[in-house]
Amino acid sequence: MKGDPEHRSFGRKRMRGSVQPAMSIDFQGKRVFSFATRQAAEMETLITQAGGNPQVVPSMREVPVDHHAEALRFADMLFAGWIDAVVLMTGVGTRLLIQSVSAKHDPSQFISKLKEIEIIALGPKPIAALKELGITPTITVPEPYTSADLLSVLDEDYPPSTRRIAVQEYGQKNPEFIQGLQDRGAEVLSVPLYRWELPDDIGPLQRAVGEIISGTPQPVDFCLFTSGAQVRHLFRVARWDGQEEALRESFKTICVGSVGPIASRAVREHGFSVDFEPDRTKMSHLVREMARRGHDLLLKKRVAVKNGIDTNRWRRTDMLWDASPLEITSPQDSVFVKACRRQETPYTPIWIMRQAGRYQREYLRIRKNVSMLELCQTPELASEVTLMAVDRLGVDAAIIFADILLVTQPMGCHLDFVKGKGPVISNPVRTGQDVAALRDVDADEFTYLLDALRITRKALRPDIGLIGFAGAPFTVASYMVEGGKSSNYVNTKTMMYQDEACWHRLMEKLTRVLIKYLNAQIASGADVVQVFDSWAGSLSPDDYSRYVFPHVKHLIGSLDKSAPVINFSTGNPMLLPLMKKAGGDVIGLDWRCDLGQAWSLLGDEVAVMGNLDPVVLYATPERIRSAAKSILDKAQGRPGHIFNLGHGVLPDMPPENVAELVDAVHELSARQPNR
Ligand code: CP3
Numbered sequence: 001m002k003g004d005p006e007h008r009s010f011g012r013k014r015m016r017g018s019v020q021p022a023m024s025i026d027f028q029g030k031r032v033f034s035f036a037t038r039q040a041a042e043m044e045t046l047i048t049q050a051g052g053n054p055q056v057v058p059s060m061r062e063v064p065v066d067h068h069a070e071a072l073r074f075a076d077m078l079f080a081g082w083i084d085a086v087v088l089m090t091g092v093g094t095r096l097l098i099q100s101v102s103a104k105h106d107p108s109q110f111i112s113k114l115k116e117i118e119i120i121a122l123g124p125k126p127i128a129a130l131k132e133l134g135i136t137p138t139i140t141v142p143e144p145y146t147s148a149d150l151l152s153v154l155d156e157d158y159p160p161s162t163r164r165i166a167v168q169e170y171g172q173k174n175p176e177f178i179q180g181l182q183d184r185g186a187e188v189l190s191v192p193l194y195r196w197e198l199p200d201d202i203g204p205l206q207r208a209v210g211e212i213i214s215g216t217p218q219p220v221d222f223c224l225f226t227s228g229a230q231v232r233h234l235f236r237v238a239r240w241d242g243q244e245e246a247l248r249e250s251f252k253t254i255c256v257g258s259v260g261p262i263a264s265r266a267v268r269e270h271g272f273s274v275d276f277e278p279d280r281t282k283m284s285h286l287v288r289e290m291a292r293r294g295h296d297l298l299l300k301k302r303v304a305v306k307n308g309i310d311t312n313r314w315r316r317t318d319m320l321w322d323a324s325p326l327e328i329t330s331p332q333d334s335v336f337v338k339a340c341r342r343q344e345t346p347y348t349p350i351w352i353m354r355q356a357g358r359y360q361r362e363y364l365r366i367r368k369n370v371s372m373l374e375l376c377q378t379p380e381l382a383s384e385v386t387l388m389a390v391d392r393l394g395v396d397a398a399i400i401f402a403d404i405l406l407v408t409q410p411m412g413c414h415l416d417f418v419k420g421k422g423p424v425i426s427n428p429v430r431t432g433q434d435v436a437a438l439r440d441v442d443a444d445e446f447t448y449l450l451d452a453l454r455i456t457r458k459a460l461r462p463d464i465g466l467i468g469f470a471g472a473p474f475t476v477a478s479y480m481v482e483g484g485k486s487s488n489y490v491n492t493k494t495m496m497y498q499d500e501a502c503w504h505r506l507m508e509k510l511t512r513v514l515i516k517y518l519n520a521q522i523a524s525g526a527d528v529v530q531v532f533d534s535w536a537g538s539l540s541p542d543d544y545s546r547y548v549f550p551h552v553k554h555l556i557g558s559l560d561k562s563a564p565v566i567n568f569s570t571g572n573p574m575l576l577p578l579m580k581k582a583g584g585d586v587i588g589l590d591w592r593c594d595l596g597q598a599w600s601l602l603g604d605e606v607a608v609m610g611n612l613d614p615v616v617l618y619a620t621p622e623r624i625r626s627a628a629k630s631i632l633d634k635a636q637g638r639p640g641h642i643f644n645l646g647h648g649v650l651p652d653m654p655p656e657n658v659a660e661l662v663d664a665v666h667e668l669s670a671r672q673p674n675r
Contacts, residue, residue, distance in 0.1 A: 033208065092170070114135060225257070275297045353399075353648040354649045357649055400452055469529060515558045566585070612627055628664045643665045
């Protein structure tokens with residue numbers, strides 16, 4: 001063992017200071033426990049490949065119930081025409097069902113009868129089992145989601161009311177799902193095929209409990225669960241030995257991974273918490289993403305415990321970094337803030353526009369229960385989502401979860417975020433009267449945002465910067481005038497060209513509010529602020545100069561100088577020299593320009609942010625790396641480059657590719673210590 005556990009666990013910093021960066025997906029030889037049974041060998045290989053020291057303790061024994069009888073009962077009901085639909089929960093169960101029926105009935109008759117009813121397959125395994133028989137399910141649920149998710153898919157595609165539905169059950173019964181179907185007016189035939197029991201020899205599980213509790217012969221750093229039964233069995237054995245409480249207590253300082261929502265629920269039901277659940281319910285994703293993010297999560301958890309936080313029942317917003325062993329204790333010295341000031345940094349910092357969003361399962365889960373506006377306006381939730389993105393990605397900055405259009409609400413705009421449509425303002429600002437009616441508001445109208453910043457800054461690692469933001473006056477005005485997104489900005493430009501005085505009054509009013517809005521964010525904990533002029537690229541340089549420039553210059557010039565400003569726009573690199581003149585310590589570039597050329601044009605007095613084409617994130621990890629490298633090469637390691645996409649992440653991007661980009665940038669840019 002080398003040194004203090006906190007330092008050993010902090011892989012990221014060590015990697016960054018060294019000449020030869022370590023692999024990013026690397027458990028660094030740490031002890032990784034798993035209770036996988038059917039896939040024990042595969043799990044062991046995966047952990048070893050990820051640089052871990054695996055300890056795989058099979059925790060289950062599959063006991064078939066009298067599946068012949070159950071399956072035959074199903075077949076009889078099917079032939080009698082009683083069954084409208086069958087829900088297939090597992091691949092093993094699907095095969096068992098069909099094999100058992102085939103022992104008595106003609107398989108082809110059975111299959112053709114099955115094809116007459118609705119076949120609902122949960123996840124890829126039953127789909128594969130059906131495919132072997134030439135059957136295509138009529139409804140599929142892409143991942144093995146929770147009962148609630150499955151029910152909501154059915155509500156949409158096949159409302160259960162009055163239907164007769166057979167449910168192939170497995171392992172432990174699923175009373176919630178059955179109840180959900182019955183509540184919706186379905187008649188349910190349960191077809192249990194096998195169940196999970198403890199293994200015959202529970203010695204290995206008892207020893208595992210002992211090792212986890214005592215931390216000998218080696219402290220346990222990571223524990224991965226790939227089913228709910230694994231959690232239940234581990235705790236059942238601990239309970240027999242009177243060790244349940246001690247086991248729960250030891251999970252306070254172990255980084256816990258869970259493959260998906262069902263296993264996570266079992267973890268919570270047993271009184272401890274999940275530190276990482278991958279976006280895809282796959283064992284390989286669990287292992288890889290834990291090897292990638294686990295060290296930081298473990299550090300965080302152990303610091304939390306030192307600060308008296310009960311990590312078995314905590315939210316991200318509870319975190320305190322007081323007893324932190326980190327070298328950097330002030331965000332002002334963070335790699336991100338230093339890069340914004342063009343100071344030398346040991347590697348190129350990266351964050352991602354829209355790093356918290358619909359491409360993440362965890363975001364979608366939170367968002368399912370609240371509207372976009374509620375999410376933004378509930379400080380604890382906005383902060384939780386902000387911190388979640390950092391936990392999952394390992395980025396160097398957090399951006400407060402909010403939206404550029406929130407500012408328009410107290411000014412008098414009726415703002416809503418409409419599914420499939422984006423932001424809508426139902427009372428657009430089109431006339432001089434409309435402009436005159438807009439309220440000049442103070443920062444206290446945005447207490448929710450300022451509270452979210454305060455909560456986030458307190459819980460966020462001190463060496464990670466916190467970004468506050470606002471839309472630039474033109475981009476916000478374009479939404480106010482158009483009433484939503486627009487392709488040609490006809491109403492906005494018409495106001496500009498036909499009633500210039502009115503246009504400037506609108507821009508002045510907005511700018512006045514935006515100055516207060518951004519300065520209040522700085523006062524509430526934002527280390528850096530970004531001004532998004534996302535749609536300014538629709539203007540010619542002349543029009544930008546005349547209608548936009550004076551307002552942006554006034555805005556940025558009026559901001560508290562303690563926080564660097566990022567001035568970002570997209571679409572028109574010809575505007576860059578004007579943007580620089582308007583102000584900003586950092587100029588944000590989209591992908592349409594060459595970063596090297598753009599930086600030469602701008603000059604060394606500003607830092608630059610950018611500029612990978614977001615669509616590269618749909619490509620392979622190798623392609624993502626090479627694209628990141630070519631951008632880093634253009635920056636040549638000069639101080640003042642912050643890596644980012646040229647615009648935001650898209651909702652259907654593979655989340656693991658976003659994490660891959662973050663690691664690639666950190667590794668490829670790690671500078672030699674003497675530079
Ligand atoms: O992680 C982050 O970057 C912080 C959060 C953030 C959001 N919006 C959250 C959001 C930020 C920085 C913004 C800025 C924003 N909002 C801009 C400028 C940046 C850009 O992308 O150009 C603009 C133009 C808007 C306006 C806006 N808000 C649009 C066009 C949309 C619809 C987008 C879509 O894909 O539906 C929004 C809604 C919005 N803002 C979402 C998020 C996460 C999606 C909300 C949801 O349904 O969950």
